[in-house]
Amino acid sequence: MxxxxxxxxxxxxxxxxxxxxxxxxxxxxxxxxxxxxxxxxxxxxxxxxxxxxxxxxxxxxxxxxxxxxxxxxxxxxxxxxxxxxxxxxxxxxxxxxxxxxxxxxxxxxxxxxxxxxxxxxxxxxxxxxxxxxxxxxxxxLPPGTQDPALLVTAPALHLDTRLDGDPTRLAVGEAITRHVTLTARDTSAMLLPPMPWAAPDGVRLYPNPPRLSDSSDRGVLSAVREDSAAFVPQRSGRYRLPAASFQWFNPQDGQMRRIDVPALVVEAIAAAPAPEADHRRPGFVLPVLALLAAGAACLAYRRRLGAWLARHRPGRTTPEAQAFADLLRACRQGQAAQACAALLRWSVLAIPAGERPTLRHLACLTTTPELETEGTRLAEHCFARPLGRDQPPGETAPPWSGHGLLTAARRARRRLRTTPRGFPARRGLPPLNPESTPTPAPRVTLPGWAR
Missing domain, CATH: 2.60.40 (Immunoglobulin-like)
Structure with missing residues (x-):
């Protein structure tokens, strides 16, 4: 029931x-x-x-x-x-x-x-x-990794090298350019390692900014990174441009491989002598040349004087000079956050119009590599923290010294002001909201740094 x-x-x-x-x-x-x-x-x-x-x-x-x-x-x-x-x-x-x-x-x-x-x-x-x-x-970490900075983790990787110039007969003072291109699948171009350029004694090295490109085909990512550098011998002789190696780990088969960039032997020869002067030319040629040289010197002096007066005239401080003064003040007082903001603004204003407004390009333009080194050290001090660890209570961050950055910035600015291009008298920051919105840059997250 x-x-x-x-x-x-x-x-x-x-x-x-x-x-x-x-x-x-x-x-x-x-x-x-x-x-x-x-x-x-x-x-x-x-x-x-x-x-x-x-x-x-x-x-x-x-x-x-x-x-x-x-x-x-x-x-x-x-x-x-x-x-x-x-x-x-x-x-x-x-x-x-x-x-x-x-x-x-x-x-x-x-x-x-x-x-x-x-x-x-x-x-x-x-x-x-x-x-x-x-x-x-x-x-x-993949087994057998020697240097994580030169490691590529991807299912496929291809390396291609190219050369501009004749290494068997290179005149002293002329440049020969090496190109190294890495093409990988299922990764991003910003993760491909840079080419570790090096030059022997007697050869000057001029690296160019890398060219990065990413693409996607039906959800499969492809990445390309091209590095190039110019090598200029300073005296005649035989030089060996060093080789380089990249480690490639394939996660699909678990195999570690090595891809090599071969060394390059360059024969530098003395430049051809200039033709001898013809002493039978009329006697009025030398006075005319001297007069032209004097006129050019006067014109250059007038331009330099005008530029100096424009820079030192009261009330006519340029944005570049103001940004540089803010950078020097922050470095002297050891204020890391203010120095980081002032360094970013000054690097944008100091680089001539039409060129890449990056700190690395400014360091290459002024042949001041220590400027990029000090800028990287400042960024790590401001933003980087160990993985998975918070700062212990009561423990303060180590003080930051701006002496190295101050010295490098002064040297870079002095070299940039002596070049024919110089920097523009007045130029503001680029527009914050341009008409065509570019593709947003990839976001790098540092330990403990959340939006």
């Missing part, structure tokens, strides 16, 4: 009380590949947003603040989809993050939280929120 009573009680209950309603919004993250992750390997982290009805507005996926050193490419792809679970159909939106770890250890992908309008069963839009769990990625 008890069974019919229980059956009647079940039939009397509403169906909604028995069936558990599916949540309006769900969010989860997953990483691929699922096996061991190697240093520099491409990791695809997919955030899956789902609802049992439909999305009332297009969602915007957040940018994650990773704990650890990694590169996250911008403009991740978002694709729709569907799935069925427990008799319920769901509408999906899958957003992919392209992550490249830059340091061995633990890389923590934080929990994501999203809130957006979702249509319920009767079509009414309601605000719904969902959060995912955090994801930890263990990054390993």
């Amino acid at each position: 008890r069974s019919p009573l229980i059956l009647c009680a079940i039939l009397a209950c509403p169906v909604s009380a028995l069936a558990q309603e599916a949540p309006l919004l769900g969010l989860r993250v997953m990483a691929a590949p699922t096996g061991p992750i190697w240093l520099g390997q491409h990791v695809g982290v997919t955030a899956i947003l789902r609802t049992p009805s439909r999305f009332a507005a297009p969602p915007t996926f957040p940018e994650p603040a990773l704990q650890g050193r990694a590169v996250v490419l911008p403009n991740g792809s978002t694709t729709p989809g569907s799935e069925r679970e427990g008799g319920t159909s769901y509408v999906l939106l899958q957003h992919r993050y392209d992550v490249f770890p830059l340091q061995a250890g633990s890389l923590d992908f934080p929990a994501l939280r999203m809130e957006l309008p979702v249509a319920d069963a009767d079509g009414t839009a309601r605000r719904a929120a969902a959060a995912s769990e955090s994801l930890r990625i263990e990054v390993r």
Whole structure:
């Protein structure tokens, strides 16, 4: 008699009380590949947003603040989809993050939280929120790695070298240019290592800024990096331009390989002597040449005097001079954050118009490599922290000394002012919001540095 009573009680209950309603919004993250992750390997982290009805507005996926050193490419792809679970159909939106770890250890992908309008069963839009769990990625150093800075982790890698000039008969003072191009698959160009240029004694080295390009074909990334440098012998003789090696680790077969850039032997010969002067020329040629030289000297002196007066005239301080004064003041007082901002502004204003406004280009333009070295040291002091460690309570960061940066900046500015180009009298910063918005630069996350 008890069974019919229980059956009647079940039939009397509403169906909604028995069936558990599916949540309006769900969010989860997953990483691929699922096996061991190697240093520099491409990791695809997919955030899956789902609802049992439909999305009332297009969602915007957040940018994650990773704990650890990694590169996250911008403009991740978002694709729709569907799935069925427990008799319920769901509408999906899958957003992919392209992550490249830059340091061995633990890389923590934080929990994501999203809130957006979702249509319920009767079509009414309601605000719904969902959060995912955090994801930890263990990054390993490939076995046999000698120098992580010269390591390429990719399924495919190709190296190509090219030469401009004849190494068998190179006149003293002339340049021969070497080109080294790395082409890799399933990686980014900014992760390809630079060519470690070196020159023997008696040869001057002039490296050019690298050329980087990325492309995607049906979701497969391709990267190209081209490095070039000019070598100029200073005296006659035989010179050997050093070789270089890159390590290539293929995560698919787990094999470590080496790709070599061969050495180059250059025969430098003395330049041809200038033709002897013809002493039978008329006697008025020398006075005319002397007069022209004197006129050119007077004109150059007048231009230099005008430029000096323009720079030192009261109330006519140029933006470049003001930025340089701010940099010197911050270096003398040991203010790292102010020095970093002033260095960025001065490097943009000091470089002539039409050229790359970067600190590396300014260091190459003025042949002052210590300027880039001190700038890198300043950036590491301001932003870098060890992986996965917070600063202990009560412990303060070591003081920063701006003496090296001050000396390098003064030398670079003095050399730049003596060149024929100089820097412009007045020029502001580039527009913050140009008409055509460029592709956003890849974001590099440093340990503990979150937006």
